[in-house]
Amino acid sequence: MQQSNFDDYESPAVTVDVLVFTIKDNKLCIFLVKRGFEPYKGEWAVPGVFLKVGESLEAAAKRGLTEKTGVKDLYLEQLYTFGDLDRDPRARVVTVAYFALTTNNQLPEIRNESVQEIALFPVNELPQLAFDHKKIVQYAIDRLRNKIEYTNIVYGLLSEQFTLTDLQRVYEIVLNKQLDKRNFRKRILSLDILEPVDKKAGGAHRPAMLYQFKKREPIILD
Amino acid sequence: MQQSNFDDYESPAVTVDVLVFTIKDNKLCIFLVKRGFEPYKGEWAVPGVFLKVGESLEAAAKRGLTEKTGVKDLYLEQLYTFGDLDRDPRARVVTVAYFALTTNNQLPEIRNESVQEIALFPVNELPQLAFDHKKIVQYAIDRLRNKIEYTNIVYGLLSEQFTLTDLQRVYEIVLNKQLDKRNFRKRILSLDILEPVDKKAGGAHRPAMLYQFKKREPIILD
DNA sequence: TGAATAGTGTCTTTCAGACAATATGCC
């Protein structure tokens, strides 16, 4: 970045989109909003906000979360920046996409006139999406599937205490495949990122040991 | 992204910075430019350009490569988007960083008045850098070191034909550690991404088999 | 005591890593 005269250039607009994932009814779901304005009015889209000049990217992502979905995130990470020319029919818009994981799968009240409706969609049953949002969602799912293999970010999809069966179920839902119970437990416990809480879960049958993450912050494993 | 009135928002400026890596004198090096304008006039920086409204991010990255360093890239990938508030003392600037790999380590003529000088620096002997570019360079090096472990992008640092010793040397330079010759060859050949060219390299002693990549395009291994 | 879930161990295969001797071409 060298040029010193800013006025020589017309700037593209910058937005920050947030892909919020959660688990509901044993499905990996994403928060989407139904647009209240043109373009794509009435269509479903990933929630997003315009970046303000006095606001960091991450702050904008958190604002988008709160303003549009009411969700407080547990895990937030920058995904990718999408800047194709024809993404937005109105003008040139570059969007910095973030993805977030949360255990809060309650739908908030709509707090913004730009949004007609908010809903959770299973990622396998997505509606038609505005802009290039289908591509962005798929990119995020791929990232999530990769990243739970070598980090501990799955904590963002679990309440503080959980059984190993709960944990395995989350992995199976995200990866969309079944895992062997013994191998899963062997591997997870060998990572040394969990600690038993020594309480038992109440339930209809044999209670399971409860665990929690030693640290609920991102760790790269191995 | 919902708001439909663009004029409600003042846009941050958007730049695209390009981190071009190559190997010279058995060192991993990066192209840097000495700035011709304030701020940071006379300091070294990563080459970059303002994103034009009618230009895709990748096109801007390629333009930056050519305008500032004359390099034609072999491999180009988006790195990360940096948007801290205080990155640029003049105004709010969001930069989308790309990193590129090339075998061309010739210094081009300076073709742009915003650049006083162009030079290659070994990544272990970096000068003081303008803006937050030190952080960005480190981020790119980390990405490169990770990514040559599970992709074939090292092809961007090698001429079309090379010996296994050449290839091993590149890995050792990038990773900054020595590798066992037998294990390296075993692993690389088992990946099935190389093919022998059946010529021999001229040299002072026993000639080595020449290889080339079956495909010189990004592949994720395993 | 039956139903449902929790919890556990062995064997095999694969991959990474340590390690050194022989082969070839050129001078």
Next chain:
DNA sequence: GGCATATTGTCTGAAAGACACTATTCA
């Protein structure tokens, strides 16, 4: 023949994957 580089295989330990039975609690 001497030198410099190329090329090759075995052993060991660790991790991943296939696979099935026992233990515990509650109704």
